[in-house]
Amino acid sequence: MIYDISPLISESLAVFPGDVSFSRSISMAFGQGDHLSLSSVTSTLHIGSHADAPSHYHREGKSIDQSSLSTYLGHCQVIDVSHISGEINLEKMGKPFEIASERVLFKTKSIQNVCVWQDDFSYVSPELVYFLAGKGVKLIGIDTPSMDFSKSKELEAHQAFHQTKVSILEGLVLDNIHPGFYILIALPLKIQGAEASPVRAVLLDESLSILR
Secondary structure: OEEEOOOOOOOOOOOOOOOOOOEEEEEEOHHHOOOOOEEEEEOOOOOOOEEEOHHHOOOOOOOHHHOOHHHHEEEEEEEEOOOOOOEEOHHHHOOOOOOOOOEEEEEOOOOOOOOOOOOOOOEEOHHHHHHHHHOOOOEEEEOOOOOOOOOOOOOHHHHHHHHHOOEEEEOOOOOOOOOEEEEEEOOOOOOOOOOEEEOOOEEEEHHHOOOO
């Protein structure tokens, strides 16, 4: 089974207030009598399911084209934290809980409608980032627009990601995904110097792939 965990990208998809919304312009179309269809897009790179590069949150961080593709491809663990509101931290999660993959995706179910911006989505604590990094995790994903509180200026969680060199996936759609183990494929585009890239994020049942 293949599970698409990416939202539909359209002009209706919400973006961070003040960021550039997605739009698509039609240059040629069969309905206009043209011999082919042709279009272009304008958008923030942080649209829908996307990978943040370290250069997004640290002046010395690498850009997305310098990021290793192997980070975004392989065995992953989906953890349901939908019972937690606000900050997701070790105390709220409780101990012990098993971490058995290098990639962890948090299912918060805190976004009610991807087409309407909301400030009260769940986010991770720096402590949790450091804890997971200590367990060998190299990528953390979440079904919200950001790893930090929506109005944070210090971006403490993002700075923890920089310190630990753990990679970030945001904007996933995990509502219908059961907790457990999967194969993640979420490759970013090779955009020179960019601080982020949209991804088509999918999960595969472990039985469908030899990737581990």
